[in-house]
Amino acid sequence: MGKWYDFVEPHKDLQQGDILFECPVFFPDPKVDYSKLEDPAKLKFEMEFKDVIVMSQSCDIQQGAPSMGVMLCPITSLITVPKVDNLRNLCSDKIGSLHLLNKQDSTDEDPYVDYYIVDFKSVYTIPLATLKNWKGYKSGKIPRLTSPYAEAMSQRFGFKLMRIGTDDTAKPNIEQLKSRWAELRQS
DSSP states (O other): OOOEEEOOOTOOOOOOTTTEEEEEEEOTTEEEEGGGGGGGGGGGGEEEEOOOOOOOOOOHHHHOOTEEEEEEEEEGGGGGOOOOOHHHHHTOOOSSEEEEOOOOOOOSSSSSOOOOOETTTOEEEEHHHHHHHHHHOOSOOOEEEEETTHHHHHHHHHHHHHHOOOOGGGGGOOHHHHHHHHHHHOO
């Protein structure tokens, strides 16, 4: 197994595949009545701390203005998988909204990194300047997904974003499909 992660100091440039633990993510109050909001500056936001991975392309981040929104997706532990049967689907990329990141054993230079699951259903954005400011206060090295694993994750994310959503009526009926297959096999 190749090396899945490098470990970088927090002051290093932000890149796609950086795992940021306890990153502040902001949400507007879902109960706001926008028809009565006279001053948008008074809109309240809730802040939560989430474990996330950077999804924006590294080249975009490096050329980005401070106000550029950096895309992040939450990551979760393997313990969040509800059934052992789901692990096979997760390993074979059959769950389009999730992506499995492999573990990496510890070495003399690098600590152990457990399996993580990237959840493509939730995407957060944080201004680049805010993220850099927060990251500058972190201590300890940050895990960074290496190539080609960062690119594989990005490709899966792209597939999730560009998929064509069809209703279930567009899918073949499995019983009719099996019946037709059996007919063809007998011919």
